[in-house]
Amino acid sequence: MEKYKQINREHTHSHSTPIEEYPIGEETLYNLAELFKVFGDPTRIRILYALSAHELCVQDIADTLSMTQSAISHQLRILKQMSLVKYRRDGKTVYYSLADDHVSTIMKQGLEHVCE
16 A cells, blocks of 8 residues: 555656646636536527538528427527527628637547547
């Protein structure tokens, strides 16, 4: 047991951890937790996955996911609040897309992780 403690202690002190290299404040931790909560809803994941291919209007998303426009709009509002999607207006039609490459990367890495 003592040998294990010594090895563990040596390992701990020989390498810095992400926490030591990048200290995170409480507000940042809270914001990160809120971000991950958004990814906890399968409908929002399906919307993000659909938008990863190309921009879509609410009706196209609703048709793709077999859901109502109202349900999609509700989820898009949450995704917008977390800066995961952006939109552009073309006349009366609003098109949604992923906000930036970070969102695409999170989706790709998440898929890689669960498909291992």
